Amino acid sequence: MNDWIDAEFRAEHAYLLYEKGRWAEAASELRVAIDINPYNSAWHFNLALTLEAMEQYEPACRAYRMALELDPGDVETLNCLGVNLTRVGRYRESLRHFERIQRIDPLYEPAYCNRIVTYAEMGDHDNAEVMFYLARQIVDECPLCFYNIASSLYARGDYARAIYCWDQTLRLDPDHLQAHGRIAETYWLLGDLQNAKSHYQAELELAEDPDVDLLLDYGDLLLDIGQLDEAQEKFELALAVEPANIEAHFCLGELALKRNQLTVAEAQFRLVLELDPKFPGAHTKLGRILLRQGFRRDAARHLLVDMANCTDDPDLLAELGELLIEARQTTQANAAFRQLVNLRPDDPQVRHNLAVSFFMLDKIDDGIRHCRRALKLRPGYPLALYNLALAYLRKGQLPRARRYAARAMMICPGDEHVRRLSRQLGMTGLLSRLRDRLTGGDYRDNIRR
16 A cells, blocks of 8 residues: 555544544544645645544644645635634634635625624624624524524623524524523523523433533532432532542532531542642632531631632632631631622622621721621611621710611511610610620620621
8 A cells, every 4th residue: 555545544534533533543543644645635624623623722723724725715714713713712813714704705604603703702792793694694594693692692691682592593403502501501690590400401411422511500500499319410420421520529519518418528528629729619618517517727727728719709708708707717707808899899798798807806997887888788788787786886886876776676676686785775874884795805796797
């Protein structure tokens, strides 16, 4: 067999391997064929497709460019190169290739359809919508166009139209992968958990092989719904597909926590930390377990590790702040809540928690300022009213203390703590003794979180 025949044989064999999903072997065969005959543009194109299937997008771009050197006007190669350049974030370069297609063949619909994604990734949603309507002038009902514009609408927060467009994708292509998953994600965001569940289930039924990320998302939703057995089934299935998946172990730990199975949860979170010592939130969850078991010092050590690494996750900062207060690491709790206020400045609960941490540090004026801000954001916030009454009592400003206690009493007349404070504030003969008792060594014990 001469070299040229060998190259043809390897290229044919690569096609069969590609069809079987044996992409690394297919790429190896194509590279040998190309070494023998580097002038076949189709082989460079097929190598690029194979690398793309392996999610090696930069090498795929290089292979598409080699194909274009041999066949500069091939619109399919230009289109694939544009798609992959978008995937690696080189949007301007991607647009140049799509515009080149438009000059070669103005009726090539994918050049408009795929530009929807490029413009959406750039945040240029007006041009994304222009591309959608230009594409529809060529192919009126393209499922991928509806899918792509739905993603743009979702990014803009236009969730109703996004769901409508993904529904159109499924109307035109009932087997379209990811559309059900995106609809499920959107319904979940909107709080419609049952609709979210049905679409996650539909997505799983379409997939030939279970997608790990989809299984984890679906399991998280089931945790929210409270269907713990089903959630466990999804997490365990994810581990069956990918045994070393850290997120699956983390999710199983969270599930065990919900069931109050502290030993099981602790084992899962320790396994997570063995696999990745910096996995976000694992130290915090372990700290929560140790606090429940009464090991405050060990808990604090884990919480402080996450505190050192956590700067931009609001949910983790909120949990850390509350647990750090419980672990008597008040200065660090205050730091967590201050970071959280920067991320969620208009969240009344965040403002109140920051105020509590200031009160715990005996920084009364700072606490009052944030408590008052919490009340502006949520008028009638009972905890803020109660703690303000206590803070003003601490400062000896009894009329203000009475006023806030009275407001708290109007909102929560049955609250035992509010009733006791209001009753005691009303007994003027006991005020000096009350102030000494409530603002002395046990002041922090009266603050409510």
